[in-house]
Amino acid sequence: MLSIERYWEDPGKLHLNREEPRAYYIPYADEGSARAKKRGRSPFYQTLNGSWKFQYHASVKKVAEGFYERSADVNGWDDLLVPSCWQSQGYDQLQYTNINYPFPCDPPFVPSDNPAGLYVRDFNLAEQWDGKEQYVVFEGVNACFYLWVNGHFVGYSQGSRVPAEFLVAPYLRSGSNRMALMVLKWCDGSYLEDQDCWRYSGIFRDVYLLARDQMHIRDVFVKPLLTDDYRSGALQIDVDTTGSLEVMAVLKGDNGRILSTTKAIIDHRGTLALDVADPKLWNAETPFLYDLYIYSGEEILRFQAGFRKVEIRDGVLRINGQSVKLKGVNRHDSHPELGQTIPLNHMIKDLNLMKQHNINTVRTSHYPNDPRFLELCNEFGFYVVDEADLECHGLGTAGGWENAHLLSEDAKWKEAFVERAARMVERDKNHPSIIMWSMGNESGYGDNHIAMAEWTQGRDPSRPVHYEGAAPHYKGNPKVDCLDLESRMYTSVAEIEQYALDENNKKPLFLCEYSHAMGNGPGDLKDYWDVIYKHPKLIGGCVWEWCDHGIKSETDKGESFYAYGGDFGDKPNDGNFCMDGLVSPDRKPHTGLLELKKVIAPVHIEAEDLKNGQLKVTNRYDFIDLSQIGLHWKVEKDGQTIQQGQLWQLDAAPHEHQIITLPYQWPEQADGCYYLTLSCWLNQETTWGAMGHEVTFEQFALCDTANVNTSDVNTGMNAVVNAAVNANDRKALPTIRVSEEGSVLTLRGFDFLHQFDLDGGTLVKISRHGLDLIEQPVGFNIWRAPTDNDMHVRLKWKEEGYDRAGLKVYHSEWIQLDDGTVEIKVSFSLGGYSRFPILRGEAVWRVDGEGAIGLQVQVKVREDLVYLPRFGLQLTMPKGNEEVEYFGLGPHENYIDKRQSVRKGLYLLTVDEMSEPYNMPQETGSRFGTEWAVVSNELGMGLKFTSADSFSFNVSHFTSQDLTAAAHRYELSKRKETIVYLDYKMSGVGSNSCGPDLLEHYRLNEKEFQFELRIKPICKEDE
Template identity: 65%
Template sequence: MLQIGKYWEDPSVLHVNREAPRASYIPYADADTAREGKRGRSPYYQTLNGTWKFRYYESVSRVEDGFYADGADTAGWDDLLVPSCWQTNGYDQLHYTNVNYPIPCDPPYVPDANPAGLYVRDFLIRDSWSEKVPYLVFEGVNSCLYVWVNGVFVGYSQGSRVPAEFDISRYVRSGSNRIAVMVLKWCDGTYLEDQDLWRFSGIFRDVYLLARDKTHVRDAFVRQRLSDDFGEAELYAEVETNGRLDVTAELRDAEGRTLRTASAAVDGKGVLTIALAKPELWNAERPYLYELFVKAGDEVLRFRVGFRRIEISDGVFRINGVPVKLKGVNRHDSHPELGQTIPIRHMIRDLELMKRHNVNTIRTSHYPNDPRFLDLCDEYGFYVIDEADLECHGIRSYDAVPEGAFHTLAKHPDWKAAFVDRAVRMVERDKNHASIVIWSMGNESGYGTNHMAMAEWTKERDPSRPIHYEGAASIYNGDPNVDCLDMESRMYPSVEWVEQYAADPTNRKPLFLCEYSHAMGNGPGDLRDYWDVIYKHPKLMGGCVWEWCDHGIKTETPEGVPFYAYGGDFGDKPNDGNFCIDGLVYPDRKPHTGLLELKQVIAPVLVEAADLAAGSIRVTNRYDFIDLSHLAIHWTVERDGELAGQGQLWELEAGPRQSQTVTVPWERSVTVPGRYVLTMSVRLNRETRWAAPGHEIAFAQFELPAAAGSDAGRKIVRETFDVTANEDGGVLTIEGFDFRHRFDLSLGTFVGLSKHGVPMLAAPARFNVWRAPTDNDMYAKKKWLEEGFDRAFMKVYRCEWTKRDRSAVDIAVDFSLGGYIRSPIVRGKAVWSVDGSGEVALRVHVQVKNNLDYLPRFGLQLTMPRGSDEVEYFGYGPHESYVDKRQSVRRGLFRTTVDDMFEPYVKPQENGSRYGTEWAVVSNAQGMGLAFASPGGTFSFNASHYAPEDLTAAGHDHELVKRKETIVHLDYKMSGVGSGSCGPQLMEPYRLNEKEFEFGLTIRPVFREDE
């Protein structure tokens, strides 16, 4: 039996022998090496990353005493790479849960069968460290750790995502040394780390040694003061030493030129002051960084300095005196193969993707990220809401737990130290980062005096940044005292509520949407609505979309088919299924169409028509600090989707928050009939750290007042011929010069369309109201299933045909759609007409059952034969679009394939539809197929190798079996996608909630190469 203190179930013990928290830094030997910022180039740094001996136990009770002893035999142990997570290396249980704890909710106790991971590594200390003091640093260990060096107990720590540092000078010796670490899966801190994520364990961030001078700078807090006009700055380097020390501070500019120095003898605590005239200010658009080198003894510490002032005045959030909108995302540490172990290249990839998509803010949901991530945020330019590693979402009113239990830990005095510890360690580690503009006191942990203590300590330590905590919102019925919080925060309020808050003068605090517009699956569908309101009201700070990435685990089936797994795929209980697949990017960082939508909605440049007849366009700069000289506009004019003119506009110069007018030099005296569309693409005109020249920042489109339209350039004179109509066995056959169509009178629909003997239907056409539910249909889906939308079939009440004249046949059908148990969903009257060219015209009048909220869709579903893979359409593209998710698509002529129209969401669902389509053609490689149009209107168009029932039934994309046929949807309307899986219900304007409507279509067999 292991003989150790059972600290893991005692909230009064947060550490044993752990050093006091300090700012994140690495000591270097000189300023030039420090400036490179490469840890391994410091002679005072030694990584302990690499292969360790590892043994996993299902319970700490099975760990035998002495494994940590000097010379203990580990020959039979496994090798494990550090840093890493056990679960991604085949140990323990991969487990995803959101709200619910994976253990009984019995704080501070955890199961007796508490898994343990034992780590052992031998290491050498270089001779040059003989006069130094060695420190052992763990940057992240989940959930708690015990440490031994050379068989002697060093210390204990918990708090998974902030550092634990130990002075090991008493335990090391010259030559070979051994470190042993025991990591437990659970401890009382687990109750404070109930974030919505995969539950990983182990030494998952870097571990290393630092060699310090015996007397050294232990900590530094680089504060600043800016004059009211920002023309003068003072830098205060508050230095803490462990003895008397001569300290010098040297400030350099971004080019490495020394600007000012200051020196002082410090014994314990001291301040070195540097004054600077006309400082370059830091902001996310121009992240100018100075460098402060703190020199003492043999050591040089380097801190990046961004001069900026953060304040809230008159209810408005401001940076450097300017009202700023936070255009953000929530970001978890997540890697599809490494779990929460995040390589620096992966961090950079995330940040570059965010910059390319106009994101300027990151909320570190819901814990401090790797300190190198914050270094990168300083450099790339992001506003960061740094969030304490605190979430106790699972403390809920279950079983006999009294109402209001959610606030239990937030109010309990026994947990106060643990709450405050998480704020202290975050603030002390990250206090010198320019990118951090807000401190957040955690997430979804109730609200009470313990949060107040966190906020009060934080304000006293760092009054330069405002304090955030959403869990204090009045809707949670926590403590009404919210004076310690500087902003109102909400998750997933409706757009209407947001506007009401902004319009109410009694609301003095700015509003921050720390989570909004849930991006799960095919979504979000309400971004434009939120931002129309946010831009309108100064009191609205902006918000962070939930969330950045899908947390899929890369795995494969027993047959070797790769896929991304989610909750429950590993037998984990409890689990929240695919609720972790809720990001703007796939696990491999391929953007979802939702990210493209966000990019356009929050774009820092707005392009509007001033006088289209004169080619005059107004360009508004929505940047807060920089002008538009880094951008150019590439413009094109298309006639009916074909290029008619193009050019470049280089003279962009509007200052921040200003507008200018530009003129498109296009010859407007055009007499060729057609529809002319002007597209303005705002692009980078120079290289940046995150994108190449030509990268598009935003776009806009305008229909020009040119010659009269021409049905998208397709005025085709078609010769008509006489038709014959013969009924045989309940099937009406209509034949003309080059076509033969068959209509089943009992089914009330066409079962065959052909031209020159080529069949173009592989199954009967049918009306449809069902779509494979999107993730954001989560709550609407229940009603849809109750009403039988998924099982609706057509009942034919009447079907009659007449030959109107020599070249036209009409077929009238009275019908309904409904499923078992319930009354019909819709009743309709359809009139199908076939003319002598073979074109089929449909006119349908529909009445919807009164008690239905809204339909997912209504339209015609066709099944076209194998090989019908080529698609051309005039409408919006190049990717999917819906009535509430269409800001990122542009009008034009698109040529694509059925496969390329498909969007491979991790959990299959409705995807790939095209809102506002004017006409479309689906054909085989030789151009033989069907052309679709809606006279006088547009329709929602989709072509896929999967039917709605295929998408509905599949839990993962690899479960889909691709059909040889092509399923075509021609919808009167498709309801929007919204963000209802964790947000408000779909907004009324985006619902197909009409109780009566008419819809028209034409379907024409075509041989494209003959037209």
């Protein structure tokens, strides 16, 4: 066994021989290379990324002495690419756990069988580096490591997601060298790294050598200073050196123009100052960056300098004096194949997608990201909440939530807490994108957190400090004075508004997590943002979260899927709780992201005087006017465009509005459904979006009966539908011939034949021209495949038997009202075994001589029940009915609380296109606010569904029961038949997997209601 000091179980031993933390930079030899940020162009940089020899041991106790010696034979070892997570390369156990520690909770101790990864790399060092001070930088190693160079022990470090830098000059020589590491999976620091994510190990970020002058700049702190009117600026540049050194600073602006320069002799510590007249200010909308070059000896350091001031005044967060809203997401490092090793282009893809969906803020949950990610945020324009690598969530579940503060109140852990803030701040302090420091996540709250916050404010008073874990302690507790904001997670809409209205609350409220975007959701975004926009003290928040953390996998049959917790036999695990993002693992947007894009859109349009074409356009940008936005408008009648045009004169200033007039013709009579749709798009190319990219849209009904904005919850968007046949028309209908055999009632018309089972209380055959249009009896349905956000209420649903509700028929009778009309009345209930009936109802079916089927059902729900998932009719249509055409909200799925991103229109889709492919099968594909729908074969023969009121409908090749039973998409067996759900209502989707309960007005909670529906066999060519 290897003989080393057991630093990994000593919270007082955080490192040995590691350099003091400093700002991120790479020394270059020329400005061009520095400006290009191509590290490989620097003669002072040498990457150690690449193939390393690797040996995995299930226990550190099995590691033999001497593996790190220059003479050790490692030829038989495996080859492992660095950077990488060793679990992603087939070693050890892939494991996802949210709260619970993956080992016994006994701080500071970890299991004796602590897995270890041994790394060895042979490399050459150029002669030009002779005489230089040589350092090795590890950007990220999880969880702790011991380092040897050429057989000499160099040092130890822990703290996974911040750099560890060591002076290795005493051990290196020109020519061949060997570096060896022992990385341990767990250490006492693992108690501080209990984040909700896959548990990865290894050298997962870049490794490189730096050659420095003997006397060189060690650290730089660039402090942008602005006058109160923001019209004059200066850069205060604090410089630390390793000795006496002449240092020159040069600031360049547009096109590399030199704006200011200064130089000084600095002996270990000094300050340079550069004045800038009328500086261009940095913000997320106009992220202007100056190039700051600092020269010393042979080296040039480059920093992105942005002039911006972050302030909290009168309980309002302000950037450069302007009140801003943080429209953010939480983002983990997550790649479906590489784990927490994130390629640069993958970061760019994330940020591009965020920009395209109107997101302006990223919280680095729950640890500092790669420093290059922050550089990209500077350039793209994002506000960043930089979060320390600190979470102790498992303490609360190990033995009661009173233990949540166990480490935050323990003085023996104070240094470990403070160091995690210090290493983050020192590395990232020069990034203008960072507007807030976060003292970690879900780690209780105690003196150690206070020490972190006070250290941070002392080092960098220019940014506010946030920590949500103190929220339960806020009221009247002086211990939170060190925190500049009140931060909350998953607080309800009512609670945040109550906070805003309470004059005693002086701090801005930041929702560091809200609207849990797991699966089919979130469904409460508009409700939050209606309140956030209303109150300046509510500064916005970050949706949980950006991406699903699925791991790309294959079944034994070669079927690809994204795995989640438990799929690798990992214990403990939290199942699919890692699949809670706005985008899939391969970064395909879920409909929840489209919803967020619309709700937080920077342009808001309201009706001013629709008859005269007047609309009010509000600019919700904070710093730019609307001159970069073009507007296209069109008027549609029953889904067909009849008028359209362009508008170019948008120019409203930030936070201001303008009235525009569109030259459309108001419909003279309501002879159809008229809708005005406006599309706001980029009229110029940006770094993240092409010209023509749609920023947002708005839609208005022009019908006299529906002259309201479609985004309103109570819209009444009534269309002209086929009304039920009235008594005066019956004589004109063709004759129906009726026969009763046993319990089956057969109804024959000129070109149709329907059958109704009186005992079963439902239709068992619908056919026209000899073509059968249903495969199974029609039935009432209240069950939906639970969404992830139904995970709590589904237990009540199942307890009451909603998932097993069957039809009980008490009485059926029929009457032929006249030659062309037959009416059937059915008294029924729905209920599950072992429980009282869920609801009772009376259904009146009416068949006319054209084969149309009318249904009117009156329902009474048991008073003591939790709200219903849905209520409606379920039909199974035969194979071949693949075409879905409807007039309603689309083109993608939408629900009563998740429909801001859709617009009223005429849509033609396939059955498969109706659904969203959630990795965990669940309810998907419903269309709220539908006026009519047709499901047919490609020849147009099928069924048309209409109602006097708009309804929800859903078409799929899977039943609700199919989706309920499956844990992964590959477990689903696609039916040949087409399943059609026609709902009176469906409850909203909410965000209750982690957020508040579904809001009352989105629940199907009515105890009495009536539903009408008309089903007509058609051939679309004849309609």
